[in-house]
Amino acid sequence: MDDGAVTSPAPSPTPVPTSGGRWLVGVAIILLAVNLRVAVGSIGVVLGSVRDDLSMSATVAGVLTTLPVVCFAVFGVGTAGLVRRAGLHRAAATVLVLAATGIVTRSLVDDRIVFLLCSVVALAGAAVGNVILPPLVKAHFPDRIALVSSLYGAALMAGAATASVTTVPLSDALGGWREGLAAWAVLACVALVPWVLMLRRDVHHSPVATERLPLRALVRSRLVWAMVLLFAAQSAGAYAQFGWFAEILTDAGVSDGSAGALLAVISAVGIPLTLSLPSLMRLTGDTPYLPWAFAVLTVAGWLGVLIAPATTPWVWAVLLGLGGGAFTWTLTMIARRTRTTAGTGALSVVTQGAGYLIAGAGPFGVGALHDLTGSWTAPLICLMALGGVIAVCGTIVARPVMLEDTVGLDHRY
Missing domain, CATH: 1.20.1250.20 (MFS general substrate transporter like domains)
Structure with missing residues (x-):
């Protein structure tokens, strides 16, 4: 660059x-x-x-x-x-x-x-x-x-x-x-x-000179860091989910076939939710209601897995699938919080590059905590904590503030 x-x-x-x-x-x-x-x-x-x-x-x-x-x-x-x-x-x-x-x-x-x-x-x-x-x-x-x-x-x-x-x-x-x-x-x-x-x-x-976004200015933007942490939190949870959800259920007595099917339910639930996002975003506007909802659903899903993993596992799978709507909402906000294609590209690079780097700790950390403690309690509590990050960072991202206005003008927050 x-x-x-x-x-x-x-x-x-x-x-x-x-x-x-x-x-x-x-x-x-x-x-x-x-x-x-x-x-x-x-x-x-x-x-x-x-x-x-x-x-x-x-x-x-x-x-x-x-x-x-x-x-x-x-x-x-x-x-x-x-x-x-x-x-x-x-x-x-x-x-x-x-x-x-x-x-x-x-x-x-x-x-x-x-x-x-x-x-x-x-x-x-x-x-x-x-x-x-x-x-x-x-x-x-x-x-x-x-x-x-x-x-x-x-x-x-x-x-x-x-x-x-x-x-x-x-x-x-x-x-x-x-x-x-x-x-x-x-x-x-x-x-x-x-x-x-x-x-x-x-x-x-x-881009013309006035559209160039210096990296040193991007990293000082509160909006950029909110996007990075939001993306990292939902990605860390998602990849931990893909890697460990089925094993957590099988350890609780759910059959291998059922656990695999429940993992598929999580993805299946996410598709219609994602398709309904335009309507939901029109209804909620520039409010944080959607990221709050995704956070609550995520926490509720993991709490259910912690308390009663084998009782109604399909309920927890549905809740986690609905909470996964944070992924598409975050990607949508990359474009909605920028005025130019240059800004969208810059925010996309930083959000996904740094976000995925941080998210790598998710699946690794779940496995390491399980090995260290001998149970799934500590990993599940950490996964629930990611819901809090989604709620807080989603609140910042939901505000109608454009990236181009924050670069070098962070005092406007």
């Missing part, structure tokens, strides 16, 4: 000049989002077979499960430079090329370390995709931010859920886990087509 500034391209005057072009970019954004969690969702369900074939130790498998958060943080931070030089559309195409390449190559290798490296390639693409989604929406749908953000948020969840549910049947039908994993590259190739068609209408111009 030049001169210590985080920048993203400002939109061209009319990136997509026709309604037909708008439909094309809308479909392209949704297809891009569907692909961003496929590399994560497909591996867990065949991890046992992968470990057996590649002689992968539990330690190496543990590294594999923590790679998504690490890659999302590390590669997400470098996205601004890529977008500034290549453009948003070329960056999106690059995401899908990396995803397809990583997915295919890891299905072909026989060495566990090379398998990890190929996974990094796919996850690097997903990391860039995470960051460019908000500025893509800002550039092409400035009048439909909540709607399009909710659609791509639902697409993210649907992609992860579909990969988790169908990879095993695909593997059985196609001949093994390698074929089952490689099949997801086809989806990336399909999603690549509309982005290739839009390369000549890329959004790639560098």
Whole structure:
């Protein structure tokens, strides 16, 4: 980043000049989002077979499960430079090329370390995709931010859920886990087509001097830190949930099959909630009612798991799924709390880069606390505490204050 500034391209005057072009970019954004969690969702369900074939130790498998958060943080931070030089559309195409390449190559290798490296390639693409989604929406749908953000948020969840549910049947039908994993590259190739068609209408111009957002000013903004901590809290809880929720239930006596199904319920509940967010945001306006609700639902879900994990586990799964609406709300607010595509890109880079880095402590910390204490009580209390962070930081983010107004003007708070 030049001169210590985080920048993203400002939109061209009319990136997509026709309604037909708008439909094309809308479909392209949704297809891009569907692909961003496929590399994560497909591996867990065949991890046992992968470990057996590649002689992968539990330690190496543990590294594999923590790679998504690490890659999302590390590669997400470098996205601004890529977008500034290549453009948003070329960056999106690059995401899908990396995803397809990583997915295919890891299905072909026989060495566990090379398998990890190929996974990094796919996850690097997903990391860039995470960051460019908000500025893509800002550039092409400035009048439909909540709607399009909710659609791509639902697409993210649907992609992860579909990969988790169908990879095993695909593997059985196609001949093994390698074929089952490689099949997801086809989806990336399909999603690549509309982005290739839009390369000549890329959004790639560098922001003018007045739109540049110095990194040193961003880190002094209260809004930026509220966004980072909000994103970190909900992501830490989500990844701890994906990694440990089923095991917590099975330790309490719930069957493996039921625990897996309940984990799927969490994702399923999140999809309709995400699609309803535009209406909910119109109703609540610039109030903190939504983040408060997400916080209360999250705390209630984990409290239920702590007190009565095997009594009504489906209730706790539904509550946690509804609390997960904080994810899409946070992504939507990245675009709503900025005036320019440059501001959206900068806030997206900092929020997701630093947020995912902090969130990595979530799944790791839950496991470490469980090993240290011999029970799930301390980890669950910490997960409930994340609800408090969501409520407090969400209150700050809900205020109608724009990033561009806070850079170097923090006294206005």
